[in-house]
Amino acid sequence: MRPVTLAATQMACTWDTDANIAEAERLVRAAHASGAQIILLQELFETPYFCSEQDARFFDLARSAADSRVVQHFSALARELEVVLPISFFERDGPAFFNSLVVADADGTLLGKYRKTHIPQNPGYEEKFYFSPGDTGFGVIDTRFGRIGCGICWDQWFPETARSLALLGAEVLMFPTAIGSEPEAPELNSAPHWRRVMQGHAAANIMPLVASNRVGTETASRTEITFYGTSFIAGHTGEVLSDLEVESGVATATVDLDEIGQYRSYWGVFRDRRPERYGPLMTLDGHTRRS
Amino acid sequence: MRPVTLAATQMACTWDTDANIAEAERLVRAAHASGAQIILLQELFETPYFCSEQDARFFDLARSAADSRVVQHFSALARELEVVLPISFFERDGPAFFNSLVVADADGTLLGKYRKTHIPQNPGYEEKFYFSPGDTGFGVIDTRFGRIGCGICWDQWFPETARSLALLGAEVLMFPTAIGSEPEAPELNSAPHWRRVMQGHAAANIMPLVASNRVGTETASRTEITFYGTSFIAGHTGEVLSDLEVESGVATATVDLDEIGQYRSYWGVFRDRRPERYGPLMTLDGHTRRS
Numbered sequence: 001m002r003p004v005t006l007a008a009t010q011m012a013c014t015w016d017t018d019a020n021i022a023e024a025e026r027l028v029r030a031a032h033a034s035g036a037q038i039i040l041l042q043e044l045f046e047t048p049y050f051c052s053e054q055d056a057r058f059f060d061l062a063r064s065a066a067d068s069r070v071v072q073h074f075s076a077l078a079r080e081l082e083v084v085l086p087i088s089f090f091e092r093d094g095p096a097f098f099n100s101l102v103v104a105d106a107d108g109t110l111l112g113k114y115r116k117t118h119i120p121q122n123p124g125y126e127e128k129f130y131f132s133p134g135d136t137g138f139g140v141i142d143t144r145f146g147r148i149g150c151g152i153c154w155d156q157w158f159p160e161t162a163r164s165l166a167l168l169g170a171e172v173l174m175f176p177t178a179i180g181s182e183p184e185a186p187e188l189n190s191a192p193h194w195r196r197v198m199q200g201h202a203a204a205n206i207m208p209l210v211a212s213n214r215v216g217t218e219t220a221s222r223t224e225i226t227f228y229g230t231s232f233i234a235g236h237t238g239e240v241l242s243d244l245e246v247e248s249g250v251a252t253a254t255v256d257l258d259e260i261g262q263y264r265s266y267w268g269v270f271r272d273r274r275p276e277r278y279g280p281l282m283t284l285d286g287h288t289r290r291s
Numbered sequence: 292m293r294p295v296t297l298a299a300t301q302m303a304c305t306w307d308t309d310a311n312i313a314e315a316e317r318l319v320r321a322a323h324a325s326g327a328q329i330i331l332l333q334e335l336f337e338t339p340y341f342c343s344e345q346d347a348r349f350f351d352l353a354r355s356a357a358d359s360r361v362v363q364h365f366s367a368l369a370r371e372l373e374v375v376l377p378i379s380f381f382e383r384d385g386p387a388f389f390n391s392l393v394v395a396d397a398d399g400t401l402l403g404k405y406r407k408t409h410i411p412q413n414p415g416y417e418e419k420f421y422f423s424p425g426d427t428g429f430g431v432i433d434t435r436f437g438r439i440g441c442g443i444c445w446d447q448w449f450p451e452t453a454r455s456l457a458l459l460g461a462e463v464l465m466f467p468t469a470i471g472s473e474p475e476a477p478e479l480n481s482a483p484h485w486r487r488v489m490q491g492h493a494a495a496n497i498m499p500l501v502a503s504n505r506v507g508t509e510t511a512s513r514t515e516i517t518f519y520g521t522s523f524i525a526g527h528t529g530e531v532l533s534d535l536e537v538e539s540g541v542a543t544a545t546v547d548l549d550e551i552g553q554y555r556s557y558w559g560v561f562r563d564r565r566p567e568r569y570g571p572l573m574t575l576d577g578h579t580r581r582s
Contacts, residue, residue: 118563137568157560159450159495160569167577193494196529200491203484204450238487269448272409275573277428278451282566282573286458 002258004145006172006208007036008231011248012216013048020045021073023248028077028085031250037106037145038084042212042231043153043176044099046070046089049214052183052223054129062092065102065113079108084143086150088176090130091115099131099152101176106144114139116152117161124183124223127154138164146171146257153177156194156211160281162201166270171257173201177213180227191228195240203238206264208255210234215246236260293549295436297463297499298327299522302539303507304339311336312364314539319368319376322541328397328436329375333503333522334444334467335390337361337380340505343474343514345420353383356393356404370399375434377441379467381421382406390422390443392467397435405430407443408452415474415514418445429455437462437548444468447485447502451572453492458561462548464492468504471518482519486531494529497555499546501525506537527551 009027013020024045031039044050046069050058065071068089078085084106091100091113099116115134119127138161140149149165149172151158156175165173175198182188195211202209215229232243233253241253264270280286300318304311315336322330335341337360341349356362359380369376375397382391382404390407406425410418429452431440440456440463442449447466456464466489473479486502493500506520523534524544532544555561571577 117565117568118560120559120563122557122559133565134568138571154563157495158564159454159491160564160572163450164569164571164577167571167574169577190528192530193528196487196490196494198491199487200450200489200495200529203487204448204491237481237484238491239483266413268411268413269409270575272411272445273449273451273575274408274424275575277408277425278455278572280429280455280458281451281569283458284561284564284566286455286460 001256003254003256005035005037005252005254006210006233007031007039007250007252008210008212008233008244009039009041009250010213010215010229010231010244011042011045013045013214015048017046020047021070025077027250028081031252032081032083034250034252036083036252038143038148038172040086040174040176040210040212041074041088042214043088043178044090045214048218049178049225051127051130052124052218052225053220054126058130059097062090062097064092065110071102075104075108075110078104078106082106084145086174086176088152096132097130098134099127101150101152103141103143103148103150111143112139112141114150116155118154118158120154124225138168140165140168140170148172148174150174153179156198159201162205166205166207171207171261173207173209175211177211178227179213180225183223183225191230195230195232199234199238202234202236206236206267206269207260208233208235215248236263292547294545294547296326296328296543296545297501297524298322298330298541298543299501299503299524299535300330300332300541301503301506301520301522301535302333302336304336304505306339308337311338312361316368318541319372322543323372323374325541325543327374327543329434329439329463331377331465331467331501331503332365332379333505334379334469335381336505339509340469340516342418342421343415343509343516344511345417349421350388353381353388355383356401362393366395366399366401369395369397373397375436377465377467379443387423388421389425390418392441392443394432394434394439394441402434403430403432405441407446409445409449411445415516429459431456431459431461439463439465441465444470447489450492453496457496457498462498462552464498464500466502468502469518470504471516474514474516482521486521486523490525490529493525493527497527497558497560498551499524499526506539527554
């Protein structure tokens, strides 16, 4: 038996960074009080989702991991509460900018840095203006409470992310997120689609998955997005174990990583993979070509 | 607009091959009468699921595609009704045996042969005894009513199957299936897990998916399996459009392949893939190695 209690948090963000940090801390403390050991904070919670527009002044928000206020604050909180906290932040490294994440282990140690691999660019989600596609590749992180694999938001739409993390040994998949309405397609609600894609990752890779999304309506100069929350924790067959609607709050679920690992071996899907037949995955159009 | 009506059929099978063929034909005719143009028959419907045990006499059931009774019968029916029919059969080719499928186009022409890539081996699903892992790789087939990508049963558990077919240009994913209870784990019902994995494929690849599974309890000398049916058609966000429970029958749904294709382009997930970061997918354990 190796039980672990997972938590997804969700909240609204404003331009009052002190308030955002205080609210995120309140949610982490609430999750900890409910027994959570690995607690997921949402994507870029230090500020509103500035990527709703292409505005050069927002590059000033970026910091190195060492200088990031949220990284400093929440690694200290991880140490105090003895919980594992993936922390999303806007990273600057020399001339380059990334949508990044570090994981604070339960003693506050910062483990592994991950830079978002897949960068979206749709009306209202203008991330290709701000972030270079990540150069770290996928990686898993051995924490006090289990080996976790993190992607960031748009990464969650790609089966390649979840499968790569699973192959590298992840026991839990985690996705901090910022997704909501489409400013130029107000009739579109992608929330059920979003959830089913990730339920599929959990089911196909036979491991729990945590997604934390923001809530609230954020208005910028030319656009407005209502973030749809609906953060959730899926179990190893893709079932929803616990979830939220559009309130600020915490969802928790306890899973047994040993029991799930045994079921993953029994079911046999990793035994029967055939990489020699997966050539199309290494291309953009299905056709392997000579360089 | 390019509407197409898809159908999933499901039925019980016995050792009376004439009766199995007659029932499958009845279902295809019923689907056609409901307007279906691409109609999926379940896996290995010519006989009971003989793979529930390892018994050498069942190798005698295998035929070449040219000599297969079901291939002959249902390609003629495809021509008569002007429908597309993927046809699953137990294939012999010289000394080798495969779990195979050919697609009869709406004029009866046999297009592309596919040999099941991923072969299961669990108690009651003893396929590694009978079938070599397929050597064809994944392929898509241009039919009169759209470009379809077929996997066979266990292939449906692998995100690599669906993604490869999508990258090769599939517009619809189709999975003939034989899955039910686990003889040595009677408490286990994998049906919801099975469905969520494939809903995830539809959602992640933004295309409809059809799964046809058998029903009925089949008793062999040392084992008994109750096949759970629950065949379904998923839409391009992974939602269930139409499904069956455990009765013999047909489910149909009409989708617009042009509208879905436009949404797939808009959503941008194929634009943003990064094959250079997918090295772990080409391995069994996540670690690329020098040969």
